[in-house]
Amino acid sequence: MLYLIGLGLGDAKDVTVRGLEVIRSCSRVYLEAYTSILTVGKEALEEFYGRELILADRETVEQEADEILRDAAVSDVAFLVVGDPFGATTHSDLVLRAAKAGIQHRVIHNASILSAVGCCGLQLYNFGETVSIVFWTESWKPESFYDKIRRNRLSGMHTLCLLDIKVKEQSIENLMKGKKVFEPPRYMTVNQAAEQLLQIVQNRRELGEELALTENTICVGLARVGASDQHIAAGTLQQLSTVDFGGPLHSLVISGCMHPLELDMLRLYAVEPSSFDQINVEDSSTYLSS
Amino acid sequence: MLYLIGLGLGDAKDVTVRGLEVIRSCSRVYLEAYTSILTVGKEALEEFYGRELILADRETVEQEADEILRDAAVSDVAFLVVGDPFGATTHSDLVLRAAKAGIQHRVIHNASILSAVGCCGLQLYNFGETVSIVFWTESWKPESFYDKIRRNRLSGMHTLCLLDIKVKEQSIENLMKGKKVFEPPRYMTVNQAAEQLLQIVQNRRELGEELALTENTICVGLARVGASDQHIAAGTLQQLSTVDFGGPLHSLVISGCMHPLELDMLRLYAVEPSSFDQINVEDSSTYLSS
Known part of the structure; x- marks a missing residue:
């Protein structure tokens, strides 16, 4: 049996009791x-x-899937994934290879940021499509995530933005030399994501576009959700570009149309509680006119 | 401290190790x-x-919130929720009351159907707004969920449909007599949800509307996700109206535009593997023409 086991979001104790039992009983345990x-x-x-x-x-999962699945038809192999196992496509690939080899699989679910984000108080039912915000480079500054956020906003939906992670990246120099030397991992911060969005807002404004979000749109930054030092802050996009959220992982939510109860919850996390309600009134007018 | 603890989706062992520790250490433990x-x-x-x-x-949570929060400023109280704690609005209400009373809260996350649905192989990133399908009565047959599914389909997005649960409902007779006698709980099945959707498709066809889904649209039924006897079946909406999924809870997914890898995964759960690819070709044409 191939077990795909979610580890949740915080630390070692966020595994489920069943997950821990299986981990301890498997012949080999892989950590994605x-x-x-x-x-x-x-x-x-x-x-x-x-x-x-x-x-x-x-590389291991894509090139050594056969090794991961070795003997899994007769013994148990565990594949551990942070969050819930089906956040990323590569695990579908592993399941399909297992199925082809006649190996059964079972999923042990756990918390994922896609549902845990509800802890900020915005209702999960009111989220539209999830988007990924990628690190811009000098020569590559895609804006497609803005258009998805725009589509959600026009339908009144909130948007969860997953922020880029660069792990085991090689510099162009090392890549050309064929050197397997990796750059230090990089995790996009809420500040960086907000700055890229502010730049796009500015670009679109210069193009004369009607804006679906502005510097004053209420957003929520979340860091280390589920950990004891998690940090949640609600404020304008502009405000979130300067709040210190500490270490990774960070996520960003762009609000859509908000129910009063959702606003009451966000107020608990307001960067500037005194001006929060006024900000929202101003933001709503921007939003409704678009 | 008020702890909101997710229990996950299957049985007792799906609580996290941390969640179990907290449950065992709290002075009172409520089960939602x-x-x-x-x-x-x-x-x-x-x-x-x-x-x-x-x-x-x-009733307890809405009317006796003060009792639930009693002494939570000086001792620990746990509030257990199936899935992840922030699926339903009422828990926001409890958190807000706690905050007002100066009581801190902490969330211990767990799997929710909103992310666990990824186990069927459809990518979570490609889901649009989640909808709720309610039980129709003789005189009340709302169709608003169809319009939300339609909107997702037109954007190529999948739709997770949460199916109605009726717990502690009173008959009109008992309600009028003021008798606190409750009807047996009812959980909507995939079959019932599919039948209501088929009826709406028929209604819209008679109105001459261009259809965003048909009897042949590929859907996925899921029952008891995360439990050892979970059941997943992929097929047309028509096919899913007759598949026996067993006991609750059930969920239904209406597919949007599918990546080949997503189709490969759904094929593992096909009601009729031999005709699955042909169905999808026919369905795609319906979808793309709308």
Whole structure:
């Protein structure tokens, strides 16, 4: 049996009781190490689980799937994924390979940022399509995520923005030299995401477009959701570009049309509680006129 | 401290290790009992947790919030919710009351159907707005959920449909007599949801509307996601109206535009594997022409 086990969002203790039982009983345990991270490292997980973990980066999963699945028809293999196992496509690929080899699979679910984001008080039912915001480079500054946020906003929906993660990236120099030397991992902050969005707002304004969000649109920044030091802050896009959220992982939500109860919840996390209601009135007018 | 603790989707062992620790250390433990159910009852949870649970139905949470929060500023109270704690609005209300009383809260996240639905192989990033399908009565047959599905389909997005749950409902007769006698709980099946949708498709066809989904649209039925006897089946809306999915809880997904990898995953769960690809070709043409 191939077990795909979600680890949740915080640290080692966020695994489920069933998940922990399975981890301890499997013959081999892989830890997926490229789409996300926990607030703790591999060693802390190994100590808590009492098991050695085999790191599986993107290359391992794509090129060594046969090794991961070896003997899984007759023994149990666990594949651990931060969050819930079906956030990323690569795991579909592993399941399909298992099915082709006649190996059964079972999923042990856990919290994912896609539902845990509800802790900020915005209703999950009112979220539209989730978008990914990628790191801009000098020569590549895509704006497609803005258009998805715009579409959600025009329908009154909130947007969860997942922020870019660069793990095991090679510099162009090392890539050309064929050197397997990797850059330090980079995790996009709420500040960086907000800055890129502010730049797009400015670009669109210069083009004379009707704006679906502005510097004053209410947004929510979330960091380390589920961990003991999680940080949530609600404010304008402009405000969130300067709030210090601390270490990774960060996520950003762009609000849509808000129910009074949703506003009451966001007020708990307001960057500037005194001006929060006024901001929202101004923002709503921007939103409704678009 | 008020702890809002997600229990996940299957049975007692789907609580997280941290969640279990907190449950065992709190002075009072409430179990939210109206928006969802686990596959096991209160007694099984009490035995596994080693704690007495106080059932909190809608009335308790809305009318006795002060009792739930009693002493929570100086001791720890746990409020257990099936899935993840922020699926339903009522928990925002409890958090707001806590905040007003100067009581801190902490969320212990867990799997929610809103992200666990990814196990069928449809990518979570490609889901639009989530909809709720309510039980029709003789005189009340709302169709608003169809229009939301339609909007998602036109954007190529999948739609997760949460199916109605009727718990502690009173008959009109008992309500008029003031008798606190409750009807047996009712959980909408995939079959019932599919039948209501088929009826709407028929209604819209008679009105001459261009259809955003038809009897042949590929849908996915899911029952008891995360439990050992979970059941997933992919087929046309018509096919899913007759597949036996067993006991609650059920959910229904209406597909949008599908990536080949998503189709490969759905094929694993096809009601009729031999005709699945042909169905999709026919359905895609319906979809693309709308």
